[in-house]
Amino acid sequence: MTTTEVTATKTVEYAPEHPARLQWAQLAPDVYKAMIRLDTAAKQGLDHRLYELVKIRASQINHCAFCVDMHTKDALATGESVERIVQLSAWDESRHFYTEKELAALELTEAVTVLTDGFVPDEVYEKAAEHFEEAELAQLVSAIAVINAWNRFGVTFRMAPGHYQPGQHG
Numbered sequence: 116m117t118t119t120e121v122t123a124t125k126t127v128e129y130a131p132e133h134p135a136r137l138q139w140a141q142l143a144p145d146v147y148k149a150m151i152r153l154d155t156a157a158k159q160g161l162d163h164r165l166y167e168l169v170k171i172r173a174s175q176i177n178h179c180a181f182c183v184d185m186h187t188k189d190a191l192a193t194g195e196s197v198e199r200i201v202q203l204s205a206w207d208e209s210r211h212f213y214t215e216k217e218l219a220a221l222e223l224t225e226a227v228t229v230l231t232d233g234f235v236p237d238e239v240y241e242k243a244a245e246h247f248e249e250a251e252l253a254q255l256v257s258a259i260a261v262i263n264a265w266n267r268f269g270v271t272f273r274m275a276p277g278h279y280q281p282g283q284h285g
Contacts (some may be wrong), residue, residue: 132275132277133273133275134273134275135272135273135274135275136271136272136273137272139268139272150261150264150265150268153261153264154261154265156257157254157257157258157260157261158254158258159254160250160251160254161251161254161255161258163193164190164193164194164195165216165217165220165255166258167186167189167190167193167195168190168195168199168203168213168217168220168221169220169221169224169255169258169259169262170182170186170258170262171183171186171187171190171200171203172203172204172206172221172224172225172228173224173227173228173259173262173263173266174186174262174266174269175203175204176224176225176228176229177228177263177266177267177270178270179265179266179269179270179274180269180274180275180276181269181274181275181276181279182262182265182266182269183276184276184277184279185276185279185283186262187200188279188280188281189281189282191281192281192282198212199212199213203221206218206221215246216246216247219242219243219245219246219247220243220246220247220255222239222242222243223235223239223240223242223243223255223256223259224259226239226240227256227259227260227263228259228263243255
């Protein structure tokens with residue numbers, strides 16, 4: 116599918132959209148339903164804005180365009196600012212847009228998502244532990260793990276961004 120945009124001065128034709136490789140949720144419905152339940156359980160007790168920031172950031176790292184689209188729209192629909200979402204890809208250079216708690220969560224998100232050294236560094240974990248009660252920290256790590264799993268489905272099956280409506284899967 117090709118998208119065409121007509122402006123006041125010209126018509127712009129965008130690159131064609133790649134179709135999904137397959138409709139995994141329809142072909143593995145029990146897995147999909149289990150993922151929905153896991154996602155619902157993982158977000159319990161977490162601030163919704165923080166939860167969406169974490170999901171957007173992990174999805175950016177994993178190059179999951181579908182999830183970036185979904186969670187950006189959900190974050191905007193719940194009142195998150197465009198500026199904070201735009202700056203999220205460069206949060207470490209834009210620290211003044213976020214609270215210390217959010218910064219600790221974003222740093223933990225990157226460490227859990229990338230795992231380049233095979234573990235989450237002690238200093239990253241300890242910083243997060245300073246800002247989150249133990250139960251909340253367990254929920255945060257769960258939410259990070261779950262979005263990473265969702266990203267694997269989105270990237271592998273090449274789910275196309277742009278069609279999601281806020282709250283559609285919530």
